[in-house]
Amino acid sequence: MVESAKVFTRSIPQIYDIYLVPLICEAYGDDIAERAGALGPRIVLETAAGTGIVTQTLTLRVADAARFVVADLDHSMLNHA
Secondary structure: HHHHHHOOOOOOHHHOOOOOOOOHHHHHHHHHHHHHOOOOOOOEEEEEEEEHHHHHHOOOOOOOOOOEEOOOOOOOHHHOO
């Protein structure tokens, strides 16, 4: 095996956004944002936010005054968001 084949040199958050979000996450993000937005939250805590697909969708469905606390274990995902 070629040594360079063992190294992933692309951006995981970028690949996540390009391929996984449209394929898997977008529909779930829309659903959860619709359900949570209907509750009219003033404070939102989102864990495992990834690159922020649910956060972005939810910000369109809650009051402008709502506060968000968003976390993910992978700091590069939040940086990309």
